[in-house]
Amino acid sequence: MKKFVNDPKDYVPQMLEGLALANPDTLRYVPEYNLIMRADAPREDKVSVVQGSGSGHEPAHVMNVGKGMLDAACPGDVFAAPPADFVYETVKLVASPKGVLLLVNNYTGDRMAFEMAEELSQADGYAVRTLFVDDDVAVQDSTYTVGRRGVAGNFFVMKAVCAAAERGADLDELYRIGEKVNAVTRTMGMALTACTPPAKGSPLFELPDDEVEMGVGIHGEPGRNREKLQPADELVRELLTAVVDDLPYTSGDTVALMVNGLGGTPIGELYLVYGRAHKQLAERGIEIRRSYVGEYCTSLDMAGASLSLVRLDDEISELLAAPAEIALRVF
Amino acid sequence: MKKFVNDPKDYVPQMLEGLALANPDTLRYVPEYNLIMRADAPREDKVSVVQGSGSGHEPAHVMNVGKGMLDAACPGDVFAAPPADFVYETVKLVASPKGVLLLVNNYTGDRMAFEMAEELSQADGYAVRTLFVDDDVAVQDSTYTVGRRGVAGNFFVMKAVCAAAERGADLDELYRIGEKVNAVTRTMGMALTACTPPAKGSPLFELPDDEVEMGVGIHGEPGRNREKLQPADELVRELLTAVVDDLPYTSGDTVALMVNGLGGTPIGELYLVYGRAHKQLAERGIEIRRSYVGEYCTSLDMAGASLSLVRLDDEISELLAAPAEIALRVF
Numbered sequence: 001m002k003k004f005v006n007d008p009k010d011y012v013p014q015m016l017e018g019l020a021l022a023n024p025d026t027l028r029y030v031p032e033y034n035l036i037m038r039a040d041a042p043r044e045d046k047v048s049v050v051q052g053s054g055s056g057h058e059p060a061h062v063m064n065v066g067k068g069m070l071d072a073a074c075p076g077d078v079f080a081a082p083p084a085d086f087v088y089e090t091v092k093l094v095a096s097p098k099g100v101l102l103l104v105n106n107y108t109g110d111r112m113a114f115e116m117a118e119e120l121s122q123a124d125g126y127a128v129r130t131l132f133v134d135d136d137v138a139v140q141d142s143t144y145t146v147g148r149r150g151v152a153g154n155f156f157v158m159k160a161v162c163a164a165a166e167r168g169a170d171l172d173e174l175y176r177i178g179e180k181v182n183a184v185t186r187t188m189g190m191a192l193t194a195c196t197p198p199a200k201g202s203p204l205f206e207l208p209d210d211e212v213e214m215g216v217g218i219h220g221e222p223g224r225n226r227e228k229l230q231p232a233d234e235l236v237r238e239l240l241t242a243v244v245d246d247l248p249y250t251s252g253d254t255v256a257l258m259v260n261g262l263g264g265t266p267i268g269e270l271y272l273v274y275g276r277a278h279k280q281l282a283e284r285g286i287e288i289r290r291s292y293v294g295e296y297c298t299s300l301d302m303a304g305a306s307l308s309l310v311r312l313d314d315e316i317s318e319l320l321a322a323p324a325e326i327a328l329r330v331f
Numbered sequence: 332m333k334k335f336v337n338d339p340k341d342y343v344p345q346m347l348e349g350l351a352l353a354n355p356d357t358l359r360y361v362p363e364y365n366l367i368m369r370a371d372a373p374r375e376d377k378v379s380v381v382q383g384s385g386s387g388h389e390p391a392h393v394m395n396v397g398k399g400m401l402d403a404a405c406p407g408d409v410f411a412a413p414p415a416d417f418v419y420e421t422v423k424l425v426a427s428p429k430g431v432l433l434l435v436n437n438y439t440g441d442r443m444a445f446e447m448a449e450e451l452s453q454a455d456g457y458a459v460r461t462l463f464v465d466d467d468v469a470v471q472d473s474t475y476t477v478g479r480r481g482v483a484g485n486f487f488v489m490k491a492v493c494a495a496a497e498r499g500a501d502l503d504e505l506y507r508i509g510e511k512v513n514a515v516t517r518t519m520g521m522a523l524t525a526c527t528p529p530a531k532g533s534p535l536f537e538l539p540d541d542e543v544e545m546g547v548g549i550h551g552e553p554g555r556n557r558e559k560l561q562p563a564d565e566l567v568r569e570l571l572t573a574v575v576d577d578l579p580y581t582s583g584d585t586v587a588l589m590v591n592g593l594g595g596t597p598i599g600e601l602y603l604v605y606g607r608a609h610k611q612l613a614e615r616g617i618e619i620r621r622s623y624v625g626e627y628c629t630s631l632d633m634a635g636a637s638l639s640l641v642r643l644d645d646e647i648s649e650l651l652a653a654p655a656e657i658a659l660r661v662f
Contacts, residue, residue: 002523002540002634004563004600006607014563015599018606022622058599192333209333232335232345266594266632268346268389269335275349276337291353293658301597301634303333327624 001201003301008198012055012077019062023327026066030093033086036062037072041094047165047174048072048094051103051158052087053110054079056197057218059327060154060297068324069162070103078197078300079219081109087117091126099127099171103158103178105150106134129171131178133157135187135308137246138215138223151218152260152297153185153308156320163322181316186249188242189306190223190235191216193264195299214238218262218299232269236276239307244284249309251285256292256320258308263298265305270294273305290320332532334632339529343386343408350393354658357397361424364417367393368403372425378496378505379403379425382434382489383418384441385410387528388549390658391485391628399655400493401434409528409631410550412440418448422457430458430502434489434509436481437465460502462509464488466518466639468577469546469554482549483591483628484516484639487651494653512647517580519573520637521554521566522547524595526630545569549593549630563600567607570638575615580640582616587623587651589639594629596636601625604636621651 005011016036020029028039042048048071051061061073074090076082091100100121104114114130121128135153142149161178169177191213194203204220207213212235215223224242249255259274261267274293281288289312297306310316336342347367351360359370373379379402382392392404405421407413422431431452435445445461452459466484473480492509500508522544525534535551538544543566546554555573580586590605592598605624612619620643628637641647 002543002560004523004566004596004604004636006562006564011599011603014606015603018602018604018609018624021606021609022602022624056599058597058602063598063602192335212333229333231337233337235335263597264595264632264634265335266389266629267394267626268342268387268629268631271349271353271389271394272342272346273335273349275345275352278349278352293349293353295598298597298599300599301595303595303632305335 001196001198003198005198011198012075016062019327027327033074033089034082035072035074035086035090036065037094038065041071042096044097046096046168047098047171048096048100049103049162049165050074050090050094050100052082052114053105054081054219056300057297059295063327064158066324066326068166068322069326070158078199081107081113084113084116087113088120091117091121091128095126101161101171101174102128102130103161104130104132105154106132106147107144107149108146109144127171129175131175133182135182135185137186137242138188142217143221144219149217151187151189152258152306153187153310155258155296156185156256156310157181160316160319162324163319166322177319181310184247184311185308186243186246187306187308188239189216189262190214190239190304191262192303195220195263195302197300216304218297220299232272233276236273237280240277240280243307243309247311249286249311254287254289254312256290256310256312257281257288258292258296260297260306260308261295262302262304262306263295264301264303267294270305277307289317332527332529334529336529342529343406347393350658358658364405364420365413366403366405366417366421367396368425369396372402373427375428377427377499378429378502379427379431380434380493380496381405381421381425381431383413383445384436385412387631388628390626394658395489397655397657399497399653400657401489409530412438412444415444415447418444419451422448422452422459426457432492432502432505433459433461434492435461435463436485437463437478438475438480439477440475458502460506462506464513466513466516468517468573469519473548474552475550480548482518482520483589483637484518484641486589486627487516487587487641488512491647491650493655494650497653508650512641515578515642516639517574517577518637518639519570520547520593520635521545521570522593522633522635524634526551526594526633528631547635549628551630563603564607567604568611571608571611574638574640578642580617580642585618585620585643587621587641587643588612588619589623589627591628591637591639592626593633593635593637594626595632595634598625601636608638620648
């Protein structure tokens with residue numbers, strides 16, 4: 001294993017500590033509960049939005065905490081759900097009189113932790129709702145999932161919900177917006193290589209030098225099939241066809257297109273993929289209004305990418321375009 | 332080779348095409364000269380700033396074109412300087428009455444191309460100056476260099492110069508600012524793995540599973556030495572000591588700290604490295620005022636990172652904080 005890591009069990013806390021040290025004015029790291037929160041949370045004039053998941057998907061979600069985005073993120077260890085009591089403590093720390101919305105990708109472990117935390121919080125009198133994201137079209141059920149998995153398209157649900165929260169929308173309205181965005185968002189990804197969790201020290205699965213895993217999960221779960229590596233145009237066509245046909249997106253639709261890197265793929269390749277996907281969508285009569293190219297939801301050092309589409313209307317477009325300030329800034 | 336690529340000779344043009352398609356309102360791709368320019372360039376009220384280098388270092392420099400940043404970037408093929416006549420054509424396309432500043436990292440091939448383009452442009456009556464960046468402390472001369480190499484610290488020179496250009500500073504003033512920032516900027520990087528150029532199809536060098544290349548160049552050039560992989564704290568200490576001792580940076584200095592990923596290292600590890608470097612600088616009495624964590628200058632898919640320091644004064648701090656809008660935005 002070749003990584004920048006000290007003791008592997010300190011990987012997540014030392015990453016969170018670094019994140020907070022790099023953003024001393026805006027973020028607060030609470031080591032007792034392994035969480036990152038906004039320095040100004042909770043704010044009485046807005047619903048607090050919290051997201052949790054296993055670590056190893058950065059920037060999701062600890063680097064999405066900030067103005068116009070999350071109020072807090074409570075990650076678990078690498079590829080492991082956070083403990084329910086840490087989620088519960090997070091709710092208590094950021095609870096606003098307007099309530100708390102929990103955003104969670106649909107994995108069995110995460111569902112259990114967040115539903116338990118929701119129950120504990122509600123028993124204490126907190127106004128809490130939990131929204132699940134399941135944008136991955138690759139497989140119906142999966143290693144860690146009943147139903148579809150939540151992957152990179154989660155970004156769009158989070159961005160829209162958090163923009164509305166910043167403007168004072170109430171808890172039910174946020175839930176409505178989140179469900180609406182989730183319903184028009186679809187994603188599929190593929191792996192060129194496996195990834196190596198720090199505590200395991202070796203690749204999570206074996207993938208021959210000339211094969212790819214089409215429809216891979218963000219924890220290295222199997223996808224639809226293994227196939228031979230092909231030129232980018234063919235790989236993009238396969239991903240895009242699966243995504244487009246699922247909703248389906250049709251000629252005349254306006255969409256946001258995301259090309260998400262899985263951690264080990266350089267930005268140059270992601271822009272190449274973007275260009276090919278853009279042209280293939282144009283051939284289908286689908287118009288791209290908003291473009292996202294980079295890393296949004298990764299799988300440690302996995303080489304690979306996912307494509308996401310969101311069908312836009314005025315409400316969603318406007319929420320996605322709202323200003324936000326998070327750790328992953330360029331300046 | 333496992334990459335998202337079609338014919339390897341199309342890697343750079345298809346990447347540039349994707350970049351322009353993702354930014355239709357702000358960027359223009361000129362395939363004849365392999366360049367990316369601002370849609371609003373040239374502007375009569377500012378010096379145009381152009382940067383060139385080999386490709387494979389993205390986001391440097393084609394993804395740094397935009398308001399408050401570069402007016403154009405003219406990359407060569409992967410790890411190859413752009414042809415002098417392409418640089419010359421770029422100058423003509425973006426020439427402003429206030430002049431053109433060419434920013435170049437110090438590599439022999441790039442120097443030749445840009446100095447020739449400068450001469451050709453000056454013979455045509457254009458006001459052009461060329462500024463070289465050489466922030467890498469690893470080695471005195473190198474495979475492709477007489478004198479020190481220019482690496483990730485280039486970002487700070489570019490950002491400061493472009494901020495001043497946006498406000499109307501003249502060519503000589505930009506040159507002064509660029510030399511000033513370069514003089515207080517130092518960088519050293521290290522490789523955990525080699526990188527694979529698309530046209531070569533195999534790793535550029537061999538690095539055993541338990542060794543790192545300390546002081547590696549951004550084209551995979553040898554650094555100071557090969558050594559055994561160590562815990563992150565020790566790797567950071569070695570990089571930081573080389574950087575700090577070189578200027579030197581001393582107790583009481585205020586600095587910007589950049590942790591730059593080389594392409595294959597996930598953002599979680601970069602934040603872990605940031606935290607360790609932050610603490611080691613604090614022990615030395617050096618205060619971090621600005622933090623940069625992410626990919627600024629990469630080497631294709633190489634796993635590894637570099638650390639850069641800039642000694643700040645009021646002028647540099649203010650220029651680094653100026654607003655800018657480039658392709659690599661989060662929203």
